[in-house]
Amino acid sequence: MNINETISNIGVVPVIKLNHPERDAAPLARALCAGGVPVAEVTFRAAGAATAIKLMAEACPEMLVGAGTVLTTQQVDEALAAGAKFIVTPGLDPDLVKYCQSKNLPIYPGCTTPTDYHTAYKLGLEVLKFFPAEQSGGLAKIKAMSAPFPMFKVMPTGGISLKNLSEYISAPMIAACGGSYMVTAELIDGQKWDEITRLCRKSRDIVEAARLGNAVREAPRADMEGDNAPTSGQFMEKSTTTADKI
Ligand code: 3PG
Numbered sequence: 001m002n003i004n005e006t007i008s009n010i011g012v013v014p015v016i017k018l019n020h021p022e023r024d025a026a027p028l029a030r031a032l033c034a035g036g037v038p039v040a041e042v043t044f045r046a047a048g049a050a051t052a053i054k055l056m057a058e059a060c061p062e063m064l065v066g067a068g069t070v071l072t073t074q075q076v077d078e079a080l081a082a083g084a085k086f087i088v089t090p091g092l093d094p095d096l097v098k099y100c101q102s103k104n105l106p107i108y109p110g111c112t113t114p115t116d117y118h119t120a121y122k123l124g125l126e127v128l129k130f131f132p133a134e135q136s137g138g139l140a141k142i143k144a145m146s147a148p149f150p151m152f153k154v155m156p157t158g159g160i161s162l163k164n165l166s167e168y169i170s171a172p173m174i175a176a177c178g179g180s181y182m183v184t185a186e187l188i189d190g191q192k193w194d195e196i197t198r199l200c201r202k203s204r205d206i207v208e209a210a211r212l213g214n215a216v217r218e219a220p221r222a223d224m225e226g227d228n229a230p231t232s233g234q235f236m237e238k239s240t241t242t243a244d245k246i
Contacts (some may be wrong), residue, residue, distance in 0.1 A: 003086055004127050004175065006064055007039055008153070011169055011207030012199070013178040015041045015068060015157060017185070018052040024188055025055035027040055031193040032183075033060045035200025041068035041178060050082040052202050057083040073099050080105060088129055088178075092116045097123050112136040117149045118120045120188050127153045127175050134159025139168055146173045162202060170210040 007013060014032060018024050032040060036061060042052050044067060044114075045183040057065045066086035068081035076087055076099060086245050087100050090165035100107035101124070110131035120128055130142055133156035137144075142154055156168055157178030168177050 007086075007127075007155070008175040010037055010039050010204075011176050011211075012037055012165070012182075012200075012234065013039050013066075013155065013157070013176050014128070014182045014183045014202045015178050016052070016183050016188075017043050017046045017180075018048065018188065019046055019185075021046075021048045021052035021055055024191070025052045026059035027191065027193050028065050028183070028188065028196065029059040029063055029065075030101060031196040032200055033063055035182075035197040035220050036204040037182075037200040038063040039066075040064075042084075043068040044071070044079075045069045051078060053082040053084050055144045070096070072096075076100060076103075076105070078226035090129075090131055092119055094123060095118060106157060110157075112141070112153075114145065114148065117145060117152065121149065121151065126151070128154065129178065130154040130156040131178075132158030133168075134164075139164075142173065143171065143197065162199070162206065163208045165203060169207050170214060171216075186230050 013035060016028070032038065040056060040063065042049050042056065049067065053065050053067060054194050056063060063238055064085050066088060067075070067084040068088040069078055070079060070087050070089050073096065076096065079087060080103065080156060086106040086108065089096060089107045090110045091206060097107055097109055108127055109120065109125070110130040111117055111128040112130060119130070130136070135158055142156060152173065153175035154173055155176050155178055156174065160177045161170060161181045162178040165177055168174050182203060187196055
């Protein structure tokens with residue numbers, strides 16, 4: 001499974017800013033993994049982001065730790081040296097995209113306009129960050145952008161919460177949703193690891209329920225009735241197939 005598929009299967013990407021990586025990175029990584037969310041975008045907005053990436057990856061080797069708010073090739077190098085497996089940028093910088101591509105490092109640049117999407121298409125990208133999602137027009141805009149650009153899967157970030165996660169993740173072009181709602185400064189500063197795990201589990205439940213709902217809606221009606229009614233195992237199979245497709 002490649003990185004795009006792994007992120008898509010998880011369905012949510014915590015956006016993390018750590019002020020005390022030595023204290024918080026390892027327990028936070030363990031809390032996310034315990035909640036079924038073994039992925040993180042660690043933003044370079046905080047000094048010590050590279051240290052946080054390194055400590056999280058060491059604490060949970062199975063975890064996919066990436067770098068966010070990356071603005072320069074120097075930060076890409078720093079992130080890579082720390083063990084980052086992917087790069088997220090707030091906007092679309094073709095030079096930075098090409099730099100990551102030359103290193104076979106997945107990059108998800110923030111794109112919200114037809115011009116951004118067109119440039120991303122020329123760069124051969126397949127998955128984009130849609131940032132800031134709610135402030136840029138939300139799901140309605142993402143859907144409108146998919147008409148001329150059906151080739152992209154997107155990761156909306158900015159304004160996603162437990163309230164709108166289901167709506168976003170149910171849309172077929174959404175690969176995963178990014179957000180800080182499960183890793184707020186308050187939760188991290190208060191070292192509320194159990195609460196972070198609970199919010200991650202809840203998020204995964206929402207993702208799975210939405211995908212299960214899509215799978216059921218996609219199932220042919222005749223299969224749903226009488227002796228042909230699928231068992232819950234078959235629902236899960238259809239849901240997984242759907243999840244694999246997006
Ligand atoms: C980001 O850093 O990508 C977003 O600002 C996160 O947005 P949120 O805090 O609204 O989830």
